[in-house]
Amino acid sequence: MRFGQSGRCQKLGSAEECRYSRRMESLGKGMVIAGLALVLIGGIVWLLGPRWFSGGWLPGDISMRRGNFSFHFPIVTCLVVSVVLSVLVRLFNR
Numbered sequence: 001m002r003f004g005q006s007g008r009c010q011k012l013g014s015a016e017e018c019r020y021s022r023r024m025e026s027l028g029k030g031m032v033i034a035g036l037a038l039v040l041i042g043g044i045v046w047l048l049g050p051r052w053f054s055g056g057w058l059p060g061d062i063s064m065r066r067g068n069f070s071f072h073f074p075i076v077t078c079l080v081v082s083v084v085l086s087v088l089v090r091l092f093n094r
Contacts, residue, residue, distance in 0.1 A: 060076035 058076040062073040062075060064071045
């Protein structure tokens, strides 16, 4: 049901308040969908992480071990993931 059909816009007052209310509603729905997607992806990575998403396996990733200290910085893996996600976002925004 749209705002105009339910009478909610008439209670808000001006047409601008009605448009603002519609934008906020669609923004809220988008944020909920994005949050659910992040939870789903996070759950998959959490469950399958050690086996499939270990990271730091590309040439150029930094990994240092000295005694009981270890430091890992998967910079090339981050760049590859960034490029792949950018391409996917660009494809879905068309």
